């Protein structure tokens with residue numbers, strides 16, 4: 001019986017997940033979650049703008065649905081996320097707060113979410129996307145006000161309020177190419193550890209392409225490159241996860257392009273299976289119908305494992321084959 005997560009379990013790893021937006025009108029999504037996934041990442045519901053739209057005014061209606069969904073269906077949740085520059089309300093980013101006040105705002109936010117979802121979050125993305133592509137720190141209200149200490153401070157608060165069993169992650173994109181950014185992620189792991197603070201893993205988002213597109217000149221790297229990138233942080237004693245996998249192309253797709261994409265998904269899965277501390281993989285959505293890509297990169301997309309009619313694409317078989325590569 002084909003199932004992504006059952007094969008992943010056979011490979012001795014923890015999970016296969018999907019980004020999830022709960023849509024009550026799409027029954028196929030629910031069936032696919034049941035059959036193929038044992039984990040999900042709430043696509044937007046736990047972000048700052050969704051949970052604390054104004055200061056100390058918390059709105060949990062949407063996020064609570066995801067917590068309940070996980071409990072009901074016995075799924076892991078990769079909780080996403082505490083500290084990010086994006087989908088951050090203007091009251092935080094333009095508030096003009098001094099260092100001390102901003103740290104207090106950060107603690108209050110982390111404390112409130114971590115406590116509320118203590119028994120459902122398997123992993124938390126504690127800090128998301130702190131790096132520029134050249135490996136330096138991205139300018140944001142966090143970095144510009146607090147400096148690089150904002151990272152260990154965020155992880156210290158997370159550790160204080162989450163369950164001991166919840167794994168704490170740093171998460172970023174373009175870490176898959178062994179660029180300066182990969183080295184930046186390794187530097188972050190060391191920085192957090194140098195403060196004596198717990199970090200359990202690094203998330204490699206893996207928003208990749210199967211061919212050159214205007215948004216990205218470099219297609220998905222070869223398997224060795226991917227493995228080396230994963231080891232750049234896992235060798236430091238943390239777990240690694242592909243957290244947001246999709247492999248986009250210039251649309252429309254053709255059978256030939258779908259084959260190239262399937263091969264890319266296979267390499268990604270193989271690289272995870274080849275690295276001992278790669279504990280799981282999450283794809284960033286189920287059907288091409290709802291992917292974030294066409295809205296952000298026009299004329300690109302078709303990046304997921306199911307097409308817009310919920311038919312399994314060659315990418316599904318490629319991904320499964322990669323998982324079963326050992």
Ligand code: G3I
Pocket residue numbers: 043044086087205244292
């Ligand atoms: O819900 C509103 C709707 O009411 C409104 O009419 C509509 C008009 O624009 O917007 C809707 O909100 C959108 C939301 O997705 C829900 O669909 C936002 O505009 C849109 O910006 C938001 O996009 C999300 C994006 O993060 C924002 O940065 C995507 O769904 C989500 O897939 C994407 O996920 C990110 C990860 O969190 C971090 N890594 C990169 C990844 C892809 O960008």
